[in-house]
Amino acid sequence: MEASIKYNKKGQMEYNPEFHGKQHEKWTWEEDLYLMEYYKIDGLIMMSYALEKKESTVYGRVWYLRSLGFEF
Numbered sequence: 650m651e652a653s654i655k656y657n658k659k660g661q662m663e664y665n666p667e668f669h670g671k672q673h674e675k676w677t678w679e680e681d682l683y684l685m686e687y688y689k690i691d692g693l694i695m696m697s698y699a700l701e702k703k704e705s706t707v708y709g710r711v712w713y714l715r716s717l718g719f720e721f
Contacts, residue, residue, distance in 0.1 A: 654668075661703070661704040661705060662697070662703070662704065663703075664703055668697075668698065668701065669697075669701055669702055669703050670701045671700065671701040671702055672701070672702050672703055672706065676710060680700055681710070681714060683699070683700070684696060684700065684707070684710060684711065684714070685714065685719055685720075685721055687699070688711060688721050689721055693707060693708055
């Protein structure tokens with residue numbers, strides 16, 4: 650079954666199990682490292698696809714890691 654793709658008011662893709670398979674899993678240190686390494690290069694949308702999490706979730710993690718003093 651193919652799920653339809655829906656977008657929120659900000660133009661971000663809403664939860665879709667085909668693209669966000671890891672949405673409900675806890676973040677791993679490897680995912681954090683990947684995010685810190687490639688966020689500036691690939692941007693929010695590509696990070697969302699690579700990490701299989703919603704854009705808003707990825708951005709929230711960026712904000713959280715920056716608040717802890719990590720630099721991107």
